[in-house]
Amino acid sequence: xxRTGVFICHCGINIxxxxxxxxxxxxxxxxxxxxxxxxxxxxxxxPGQNLILQAIxxxxxxxxxxxxxxxxxxxxxxxxxxxxxxxxxxxxxIANIREQCSWVHKDKDKATQKATRITKSxxxxxxxxxxxxxxxxxxxRKALVVGGGIAGIQASLDLxxxxxxxxxxxxxxxxxxxxIQLSETFPTLDCSQCILSPKMVEVSKxxxxxxxxxxxxxDISGYVGNFKVKILKKPTYxxxxxxxxxxxxxxxxxxxxxxxxxxGLNGRRAIYIPFPQAIPASYTLDIKACPGLLPIxxxxxxxxxxxxxxxxxxxxxxxxxxxxxxxxxxxYDLYDxxxxxxxxxxxxxxxxDGLQFERLCSASGPTRGQxxxxxxHKEPKEVVFIQCSGSRDPENxxxxxxxxxxxxxxxxxxxxxxxxxxxxxxxxxxxxxxxxKGYEEFVQRAVEEDGVLYLRGKVSKVFEDKGKLKVxxxxxxxxxxxxxxxxxxxxxxxxxxxxxxxxLARKLKLAMDKDGFLAxxxxxxxxxxxxxxxxxxxxxxQAPKDIPxxxxxxxxxxxxxxxxxxxxxxFHAPTVARVISNLCTGCGMCVQVCPYEAIxxxxxxxxxxxxLCEGCGTCSATCLRAAIQVKNxxxxxxxxxxxxxxxx
Amino acid sequence: MAExxxxxxxxxxxxxxxxxxxxMAGVSRMEYPPNVVPIQVMCSGSxxxxxxxxxxxxxxDGVLVSGCHPGDCHYIKGNYYARRRIHLVKKLLEFxxxxxxxxxxxxxxxxxxxxxxxVIKEFVKELKPLGPQTKLRRNx
Numbered sequence: 001x002x003r004t005g006v007f008i009c010h011c012g013i014n015i016x017x018x019x020x021x022x023x024x025x026x027x028x029x030x031x032x033x034x035x036x037x038x039x040x041x042x043x044x045x046x047p048g049q050n051l052i053l054q055a056i057x058x059x060x061x062x063x064x065x066x067x068x069x070x071x072x073x074x075x076x077x078x079x080x081x082x083x084x085x086x087x088x089x090x091x092x093x094i095a096n097i098r099e100q101c102s103w104v105h106k107d108k109d110k111a112t113q114k115a116t117r118i119t120k121s122x123x124x125x126x127x128x129x130x131x132x133x134x135x136x137x138x139x140x141r142k143a144l145v146v147g148g149g150i151a152g153i154q155a156s157l158d159l160x161x162x163x164x165x166x167x168x169x170x171x172x173x174x175x176x177x178x179x180i181q182l183s184e185t186f187p188t189l190d191c192s193q194c195i196l197s198p199k200m201v202e203v204s205k206x207x208x209x210x211x212x213x214x215x216x217x218x219d220i221s222g223y224v225g226n227f228k229v230k231i232l233k234k235p236t237y238x239x240x241x242x243x244x245x246x247x248x249x250x251x252x253x254x255x256x257x258x259x260x261x262x263x264g265l266n267g268r269r270a271i272y273i274p275f276p277q278a279i280p281a282s283y284t285l286d287i288k289a290c291p292g293l294l295p296i297x298x299x300x301x302x303x304x305x306x307x308x309x310x311x312x313x314x315x316x317x318x319x320x321x322x323x324x325x326x327x328x329x330x331x332y333d334l335y336d337x338x339x340x341x342x343x344x345x346x347x348x349x350x351x352x353d354g355l356q357f358e359r360l361c362s363a364s365g366p367t368r369g370q371x372x373x374x375x376x377h378k379e380p381k382e383v384v385f386i387q388c389s390g391s392r393d394p395e396n397x398x399x400x401x402x403x404x405x406x407x408x409x410x411x412x413x414x415x416x417x418x419x420x421x422x423x424x425x426x427x428x429x430x431x432x433x434x435x436x437k438g439y440e441e442f443v444q445r446a447v448e449e450d451g452v453l454y455l456r457g458k459v460s461k462v463f464e465d466k467g468k469l470k471v472x473x474x475x476x477x478x479x480x481x482x483x484x485x486x487x488x489x490x491x492x493x494x495x496x497x498x499x500x501x502x503x504l505a506r507k508l509k510l511a512m513d514k515d516g517f518l519a520x521x522x523x524x525x526x527x528x529x530x531x532x533x534x535x536x537x538x539x540x541x542q543a544p545k546d547i548p549x550x551x552x553x554x555x556x557x558x559x560x561x562x563x564x565x566x567x568x569x570x571f572h573a574p575t576v577a578r579v580i581s582n583l584c585t586g587c588g589m590c591v592q593v594c595p596y597e598a599i600x601x602x603x604x605x606x607x608x609x610x611x612l613c614e615g616c617g618t619c620s621a622t623c624l625r626a627a628i629q630v631k632n633x634x635x636x637x638x639x640x641x642x643x644x645x646x647x648x
Numbered sequence: 649m650a651e652x653x654x655x656x657x658x659x660x661x662x663x664x665x666x667x668x669x670x671x672m673a674g675v676s677r678m679e680y681p682p683n684v685v686p687i688q689v690m691c692s693g694s695x696x697x698x699x700x701x702x703x704x705x706x707x708x709d710g711v712l713v714s715g716c717h718p719g720d721c722h723y724i725k726g727n728y729y730a731r732r733r734i735h736l737v738k739k740l741l742e743f744x745x746x747x748x749x750x751x752x753x754x755x756x757x758x759x760x761x762x763x764x765x766x767v768i769k770e771f772v773k774e775l776k777p778l779g780p781q782t783k784l785r786r787n788x
Contacts, residue, residue: 072668104765105679107682118685531722595723595726614723616693616722616726617689617694618693621730635699638702642687642703643706
């Protein structure tokens with residue numbers, strides 16, 4: 001029988017406070033195969049790890065079991081310690097007696113008994129373990145970045161500048177994301193387009209970046225280091241290489257539809273360029289709006305195009321790429337304003353959201369930077385800004401704080417005053433959250449220099465009255481009801497994950513949190529990694545964040561991707577399925593259930609591709625003859641573990 | 649007064665959701681009855697009917713299988729197979745006369761610490777009036 005050593009950690013009093021560790025050690029020392037059992041105050045400390053090394057040497061151990069915290073925390077520590085002692089890493093198992101025992105029970109006797117059983121079960125498992133070496137696989141040294149906003153651009157640039165090929169996929173006709181729509185940025189009032197467009201140009205001209213706009217990720221397969229991606233390239237019906245931006249096509253196009261770049265504040269033609277600095281600099285024919293691609297239906301744009309750039313025969317293309325790492329930076333959209341009936345959005349033209357107000361302030365916007373009411377193009381003299389519109393409202397809307405609204409509302413009020421000197425800005429707020437470098441000072445500046453009036457309270461109703469927008473609210477600091485006859489109302493709408501991001505997350509098998517934002521692998525320690533290895537998160541797709549945070553996370557995600565791309569080969573857990581050939585009848589049931597298509601029939605027997613196999617064990621539960629088993633968690637091992645769990 | 653019957657329960661928890669959820673219950677110091685001894689498996693889809701029969705055979709009073717929510721499986725679709733398989737096993741166990749309460753399946757995500765403790769509490773509560781399981785036990 002294999003010689004097993006058991007080490008029981010006190011974890012200070014975290015375990016020893018509820019579990020009688022001495023008794024566990026005593027019980028274990030009687031267990032068959034256990035030749036050494038001891039307890040120690042902190043097994044993860046250096047002296048603790050040395051105990052393992054020493055015991056391996058002195059007692060000639062074959063296996064090690066450490067009864068301590070969750071294997072998610074110190075499994076690697078103790079496996080490495082066992083390796084340092086000359087054992088194979090898979091000869092070490094962890095018994096979780098803290099998270100799953102001492103921390104959740106109070107009765108010391110019962111907790112001790114449970115801890116003993118958990119530890120015995122781990123002993124039974126390790127006795128059946130075999131020594132394994134990691135499976136090595138080559139790495140495709142290329143990355144995919146999904147989303148061409150500031151986060152995606154930054155991640156692409158960092159990866160490309162580190163020497164790796166990057167494919168940047170953007171669903172819209174141009175990169176730039178929401179940042180290119182902003183007028184100025186807080187707290188410096190830098191012009192957003194002026195600071196973003198150099199990066200857009202850089203990424204589009206970078207020799208290692210392949211830019212794919214108007215494209216969407218359609219399907220993904222493979223695993224870390226070796227993903228296969230299918231990208232749908234939608235037809236723009238305009239050849240960007242031929243197009244010389246003469247703008248003749250839009251002059252003849254008879255169709256006008258709401259301009260999505262301007263959030264419907266003006267219209268665009270069916271053939272359009274989203275904005276002057278768009279990259280790629282080319283027109284797109286919106287097939288949903290166009291009366292038809294047949295010259296008989298219209299064909300005016302192709303008639304006037306001297307460059308012959310318009311091609312009605314362009315077809316959607318599926319492009320297949322292989323990449324080693326993926327960064328998802330799908331960004332955000334604003335929470336549906338249709339849900340804010342109490343604020344009259346949709347009913348009153350002069351109730352806008354934050355992004356629409358950005359466009360009104362923007363020099364390239366529909367009003368060329370003049371702040372005018374959409375309803376009558378008059379200058380608003382009194383503007384009410386409503387913060388937390390949809391945020392921090394678990395009963396009706398989103399429970400979370402959208403983080404950036406306090407700051408951008410202060411900026412909006414300030415910009416408004418810079419445009420309309422004799423105007424008055426009011427801000428309804430719940431709290432002011434201005435954590436960030438120079439942020440608090442910025443809010444103070446809005447109050448002191450621009451005379452913005454902050455009112456602490458919520459707005460109950462916005463309605464039209466004699467050509468004005470009546471805002472009913474309350475000032476909770478004075479306890480008085482407030483009524484303002486405003487000319488314009490701006491809602492600081494909550495941020496939510498971008499449209500289509502959830503669908504993409506499902507394709508990529510990424511986890512989402514309760515609000516639909518992409519879930520990080522660990523909220524504190526792995527904030528840029530997703531739960532799927534080889535996929536990383538950047539920007540507002542993960543949680544509401546401002547530009548510097550999105551940029552920082554993008555660079556972090558790029559650095560994480562480099563840790564994969566810079567490897568020659570990656571190592572894959574060797575606890576994969578194995579076929580016991582003489583039991584296999586070649587029925588093929590395992591082939592059908594395998595989620596990774598890792599099993600195939602060869603000469604009438606199942607065969608496992610160890611690189612594709614993730615070791616989930618679905619095949620083993622399906623096989624009627626127990627002819628396919630996952631290494632180090634075989635049917636025999638589980639039977640023995642069950643026995644130990646039941647005190648047998 | 650005779651000592652209250654304490655059911656012995658084996659729980660097969662998938663590594664990615666339910667075992668992580670159980671860890672989270674520990675981190676949050678949520679108390680629940682110590683009757684359950686967990687076995688971590690990679691996926692609820694890897695829980696063979698043999699595991700379940702084996703547990704009852706070796707004297708378990710209850711068996712729990714817990715995995716990621718349908719649609720959220722770490723291994724894409726393992727828990728769908730688990731759901732269908734467990735359903736059949738449950739029918740079979742009922743057919744041979746085992747109380748249906750003795751075998752349960754739950755969906756507990758890595759964040760659902762409260763749900764995990766709730767599942768355990770209710771399972772133990774339901775098993776207590778049933779007394780020891782003798783139907784499938786090797787040496788009753």
